[in-house]
Amino acid sequence: MENIQILKNKGSEISEKTANTVGSESAPLDKIAREAPIKKIAFISDHAAPLATIGGTDSGGQNIYVAQLAIHLSKMGYAIDIFTRKTGRGQKTVYDWLPGIRVIHVPAGPASEIPKEELWPFMPAFADYIRQFISRHGIHYHLVHAHFWMSGWIARQLKQLLGIPFVITFHALGKVRLRHQKSSDKFPAERVQIEQDIIKEADKIIAECPQDSADLCALYQAPLENTVLVPCGFDPLEFTPIDPQKAREKLQLPLGVPIILQLGRMVPRKGIDNVIRALKYLKLQHKNKYDKATLLIVGGNFEPPSKNQQCPCPDLKEWERLNYLIKKYGLENQVIFYGAKSRAELKFFYAAADVFVSTPWYEPFGITPLEAMACARPVIGSSVGGLKFTIKEGRTGLLVPPKQPLSLARSLHHLFSHPAIMENMGRQGLSRVHKYFTWEKVAIKMDSIYHKMMYPVKIPATIASITAQPPQTGAPYYLLKTLKNG
Numbered sequence: 001m002e003n004i005q006i007l008k009n010k011g012s013e014i015s016e017k018t019a020n021t022v023g024s025e026s027a028p029l030d031k032i033a034r035e036a037p038i039k040k041i042a043f044i045s046d047h048a049a050p051l052a053t054i055g056g057t058d059s060g061g062q063n064i065y066v067a068q069l070a071i072h073l074s075k076m077g078y079a080i081d082i083f084t085r086k087t088g089r090g091q092k093t094v095y096d097w098l099p100g101i102r103v104i105h106v107p108a109g110p111a112s113e114i115p116k117e118e119l120w121p122f123m124p125a126f127a128d129y130i131r132q133f134i135s136r137h138g139i140h141y142h143l144v145h146a147h148f149w150m151s152g153w154i155a156r157q158l159k160q161l162l163g164i165p166f167v168i169t170f171h172a173l174g175k176v177r178l179r180h181q182k183s184s185d186k187f188p189a190e191r192v193q194i195e196q197d198i199i200k201e202a203d204k205i206i207a208e209c210p211q212d213s214a215d216l217c218a219l220y221q222a223p224l225e226n227t228v229l230v231p232c233g234f235d236p237l238e239f240t241p242i243d244p245q246k247a248r249e250k251l252q253l254p255l256g257v258p259i260i261l262q263l264g265r266m267v268p269r270k271g272i273d274n275v276i277r278a279l280k281y282l283k284l285q286h287k288n289k290y291d292k293a294t295l296l297i298v299g300g301n302f303e304p305p306s307k308n309q310q311c312p313c314p315d316l317k318e319w320e321r322l323n324y325l326i327k328k329y330g331l332e333n334q335v336i337f338y339g340a341k342s343r344a345e346l347k348f349f350y351a352a353a354d355v356f357v358s359t360p361w362y363e364p365f366g367i368t369p370l371e372a373m374a375c376a377r378p379v380i381g382s383s384v385g386g387l388k389f390t391i392k393e394g395r396t397g398l399l400v401p402p403k404q405p406l407s408l409a410r411s412l413h414h415l416f417s418h419p420a421i422m423e424n425m426g427r428q429g430l431s432r433v434h435k436y437f438t439w440e441k442v443a444i445k446m447d448s449i450y451h452k453m454m455y456p457v458k459i460p461a462t463i464a465s466i467t468a469q470p471p472q473t474g475a476p477y478y479l480l481k482t483l484k485n486g
Contacts, residue, residue, distance in 0.1 A: 072443035074100035247351035261353035266300030277405035373429030396429035
């Protein structure tokens with residue numbers, strides 16, 4: 001590994017109108033819990049377990065979404081069972097995680113880590129187990145919230161067999177993935193048709209950003225009346241501004257040098273190589289100015305395999321590719337790989353950095369930019385998907401084209417050359433995420449959707465036929481519907 005530093009340790013911009021539909025002012029969760037019989041619901045998250053360490057190949061935003069949404073809904077009077085695949089022999093089948101929340105580890109396939117692209121054959125067993133679990137324990141779920149397309153397929157089976165309504169958050173769409181990954185996409189070919197079938201039968205479809213809503217409608221003809229925009233969030237108890245000097249001291253990082261943070265899963269589509277190349281351009285174009293600039297890469301599991309391991313860690317191949325680039329560009333002393341870190345440690349990395357960078361090829365939402373803004377850090381992100389929605393160009397950060405490291409280098413140099421702009425972006429980002437993107441606000445919005453599903457109001461047929469017609473306006477109907485539904 002030579003001199004490479006490795007630390008091992010196991011929207012376009014959101015309009016004010018759109019933002020207001022998310023809910024800038026909300027009552028506390030404990031005041032919203034209704035005085036009614038407890039609301040029993042099931043989450044299905046086939047591969048993304050709420051208890052997993054974040055930052056591995058298949059552990060990221062969906063895991064956080066499932067965990068945080070469950071936690072905040074439980075404060076509103078929900079009892080939630082989270083069904084996720086069993087990945088270790090030592091996992092309890094039913095684990096009482098937090099008050100009102102159980103994690104059910106479903107025996108579907110080998111009790112080991114399997115890439116999500118290879119899980120589809122085990123989904124019938126997954127669905128059958130849930131059906132038997134419901135029957136054996138005499139449980140009545142008011143609804144199911146499915147996360148990802150395979151979970152949606154299971155929810156669809158349960159609806160057909162048991163009549164349980166379901167809501168679906170796809171977290172990523174097969175057609176969008178195919179557009180970007182092409183032949184490297186290893187999911188089964190039937191994924192797209194299964195997603196189409198799920199959309200036809202889902203009682204509600206959750207879009208995480210305007211681009212997600214547009215893709216659902218344009219690529220899958222999702223019913224407009226069933227598609228609702230609900231963003232992801234962050235937890236203010238987890239992420240808050242910290243003194244940058246103290247954060248750097250804690251992480252044993254030097255003071256007075258530019259620090260860039262890249263945090264997330266170590267997979268090619270996240271564009272980590274783009275940030276490495278941008279650092280190269282910074283050095284080439286500004287002699288001596290960025291010789292000590294440091295890039296922190298947090299996330300990934302790239303430990304070389306031991307003699308007892310049957311196969312290398314899933315992120316090792318990507319780490320080797322990135323490591324090759326670092327050596328090629330002579331950046332051995334300016335890039336530090338940290339691997340996956342606990343949630344409690346992440347705030348120190350955000351605080352220690354001058355700027356957070358996230359330049360994926362595509363991104364259904366992207367939670368890490370919210371976390372960075374919650375720590376008062378400016379963000380540079382790809383002008384794609386959810387990042388266009390959360391980053392307010394020129395106010396909380398900058399947007400750049402994906403896969404264009406020269407453009408990223410220019411944006412980094414601009415911010416490093418204007419410390420006052422960076423500080424102001426950090427302040428505005430902090431204000432923005434607290435106003436629009438907390439998990440509490442997300443849970444309140446989701447509760448309103450669930451409530452309408454559990455206690456539907458019948459609309460007279462004459463009124464329904466009128467409201468079903470698209471308005472006569474030049475604006476795209478899917479967008480108007482998104483703004484209306486929030």
